[in-house]
Amino acid sequence: MNSPAPLVDQFQRRISYLRLSVTDRCDLRCSYCMPERMTFLPRKDVLSLEELHDLALGFIARGITKIRLTGGEPLVRRDMIELVRALGRKIGDGLEELTLTTNGTRLAEFAEDLFAAGMRRINVSLDTLDRETFTRLSRRDSLPQVLEGLAAAKAAGLKVKLNTVALKGVNEQEIPDIVAWAHGQGFDATLIEVMPLGEVEEDRIDHYLPLVAVQEDLARRWTMTPSDHRTGGPARYWDVAETGGRLGLITPLTNNFCEGCNRIRVTATGQLYACLGGNERVDLRAALRSEDPEVQLSEALDTAMRIKPERHHFAIDKPGAAPALARHMSMTGG
Ligand code: SAM
Ligand code: SF4
Numbered sequence: 001m002n003s004p005a006p007l008v009d010q011f012q013r014r015i016s017y018l019r020l021s022v023t024d025r026c027d028l029r030c031s032y033c034m035p036e037r038m039t040f041l042p043r044k045d046v047l048s049l050e051e052l053h054d055l056a057l058g059f060i061a062r063g064i065t066k067i068r069l070t071g072g073e074p075l076v077r078r079d080m081i082e083l084v085r086a087l088g089r090k091i092g093d094g095l096e097e098l099t100l101t102t103n104g105t106r107l108a109e110f111a112e113d114l115f116a117a118g119m120r121r122i123n124v125s126l127d128t129l130d131r132e133t134f135t136r137l138s139r140r141d142s143l144p145q146v147l148e149g150l151a152a153a154k155a156a157g158l159k160v161k162l163n164t165v166a167l168k169g170v171n172e173q174e175i176p177d178i179v180a181w182a183h184g185q186g187f188d189a190t191l192i193e194v195m196p197l198g199e200v201e202e203d204r205i206d207h208y209l210p211l212v213a214v215q216e217d218l219a220r221r222w223t224m225t226p227s228d229h230r231t232g233g234p235a236r237y238w239d240v241a242e243t244g245g246r247l248g249l250i251t252p253l254t255n256n257f258c259e260g261c262n263r264i265r266v267t268a269t270g271q272l273y274a275c276l277g278g279n280e281r282v283d284l285r286a287a288l289r290s291e292d293p294e295v296q297l298s299e300a301l302d303t304a305m306r307i308k309p310e311r312h313h314f315a316i317d318k319p320g321a322a323p324a325l326a327r328h329m330s331m332t333g334g
Contacts, residue, residue: 005062005063006062006063007062007063007064007264007301007304007305008305009274009305009306009308010305010306010308011308011310013260013261013262013308014063014262015063015064015262015263015264015305015308016063016064016065016066016262017064017065017066017067017068017262017263017264018056018059018064018066018067018068018263018264018265018266019067019068019070019263019264019265019266020052020055020056020067020068020069020070020265020266021069021070021071021072021074021265021266021267021268021331022052022069022070022071022072022074022077022080022083022268023046023071023072023073023074023076023077023080023268024040024041024046024071024072024267024268024330024331025040025071025072025073025076025077026038026071026072026073026076026103026330027073027076027103027105027106027140027142028073028103028105028138028139028140028142029138029139029140030127030137030138030139030165031137031138031139031200031201031202032165032167032194032200032202032207033198033200033329033330034198034200034330035199035200035201036139036201038330041268041269045269046268046269047268047269047270047285047288049079049082049083051270051285051288051289052083053083053086053087054288054293054297055266055270055284055288055297056083056087056090057090058294058297058298058301059301060090060094060095061094061298062298062301064095065094065095065096065097066095066096066097066098066099067087067095067097067098067099068099068100068101068123069083069084069098069099069100069101070100070101071101071268071330072268072330072331073102073103073105073106074100074101074102075100075102075105075106075107075109075110076106081110081113081114081117084098084100084113084114084117084119085113085117087117088117088118088119089118091118097120097121098117098118098119099119099121099122099123100114100119100122100123101122101123101124101125101163102122102123102124102125102149103124103125103126103138103142103146104124104125104126104145104146104149104150104153105142105145105146105149106145106149107122107124107146107148107149107150107152107153108145108148108149108151108152111149111152111153111155111156111158112152112156114156114158115156115157115158119158120157120158120159121158121159121160121161122153122158122159122160122161123160123161123162123163123190124146124149124150124153124160124161124162124163124187125162125163125164125165126146126150126162126163126164126178127164127165127167127170127171128143128170128171128174128178129143129174129177129178129181130143130174131143131144133170133171133174134146137167137170137171150185150187154185154186154187159188160185160186160187160188161187161188161189161190161248162178162182162187162188162189162190163190163192164178164179164189164190164191164192165191165192165193165194166191166192166193166194166209166211166214167194167207167209168206168207168208168209169206169207170207172209172214175191175214175217175218176217176218176221179191179218179240179243179245179247180243182245183240183243183244183245183246184243184245186245187245188245188246188247188248189245189246189247189248190235190247190248190249190250191211191214191247191248191249191250192250193208193209193210193211193250193251194207194208194209195276195277195329197276197327197329198327198329198330198331210251211249211250211251212251214249215249218240218247221242222240222241222242222243223240223241223242224238224239224240224241224247225238225239225241226238227239227246229246234250234260234261235248235249235250236248236249236251237249258275258310258311258312259311261275261308263276264304264308266284267331268331269285270283270284270285270286270288271283271284271285272284272300272301272304274304274307274308274309275308275309275311275312276312277311277312278309278312280307280308280309282300282301282303282304282307283300284297284300287299287300
């Protein structure tokens with residue numbers, strides 16, 4: 001896999017960031033993400049460790065410099081740490097950064113191994129610090145494990161960014177406290193708008209909270225200065241004088257964040273989705289399982305560059321509307 005051509009789409013966006021889902025399974029059932037009775041994929045459909053590794057190397061050969069492992073919950077996959085170790089060896093050799101998005105339930109077990117493998121930054125999703133709200137929202141009583149995991153990550157030397165989905169009537173009142181708590185722990189904090197991905201049991205419009213309103217509320221409370229900090233993702237950042245921390249806002253629905261898009265996503269079955277909010281996709285598993293995987297994979301990546309859309313088309317402001325996309329976030333990876 002030594003084609004040197006970098007990945008550039010038809011809108012001249014250079015694609016350097018891969019979000020790779022290693023499993024669709026999860027030990028939580030966050031109500032905005034998946035239904036309680038979620039159907040998971042048969043294991044044979046999911047890429048093997050070797051396939052994930054070959055795939056990642058194929059991407060690195062085409063100029064991907066940052067890989068984020070996600071899911072589902074990546075740390076519930078048994079051989080996950082082996083993949084982290086193998087990819088960790090590519091850091092400084094094509095790969096600049098290897099990161100992870102996790103719900104934190106198993107971090108206490110893995111934080112040190114992640115650091116030892118070369119990982120330096122992770123995103124941990126946490127929508128509430130209240131145990132009852134956590135249990136209601138994620139349908140599992142796992143807040144203590146997550147807090148333990150966060151402490152272990154910090155102790156291991158991992159830089160943590162806390163991601164919080166802003167949910168009207170659920171954690172709305174708690175947002176300033178979550179941000180202040182995160183900053184007090186030395187974590188960055190990022191707020192995310194809920195997106196219409198996949199069927200869940202409730203109507204997401206009930207909980208849709210536009211972040212412009214949250215931002216206005218926080219700006220009344222705190223001195224917020226726009227920051228030029230960038231992480232290669234879609235967040236825009238503010239420095240908060242009172243907490244001494246950094247706050248990111250990801251507003252896919254109220255702002256167009258597509259212009260500078262540098263990302264592609266691959267599901268645990270090897271489907272490359274050119275856009276989180278679109279159905280344009282290429283089957284990389286077929287390429288990997290073909291007679292000539294290196295060539296087929298590289299050609300598939302060229303196809304992906306041709307079909308990556310200019311922007312996403314989802315909107316959430318239609319009460320009772322079907323989700324913009326049938327697939328769940330846990331499939332494409334957050
Ligand atoms: N299980 C891991 C976790 O929760 O961090 C990784 C996968 S999860 C799908 C990645 C991120 O997507 C989480 O921060 C989660 O809150 C977010 N997410 C899931 N469904 C979403 C939705 N419909 N709208 C916005 N964010 C969503
Ligand atoms: Fe699992 Fe993450 Fe989805 Fe919550 S957001 S159900 S932790 S995949």
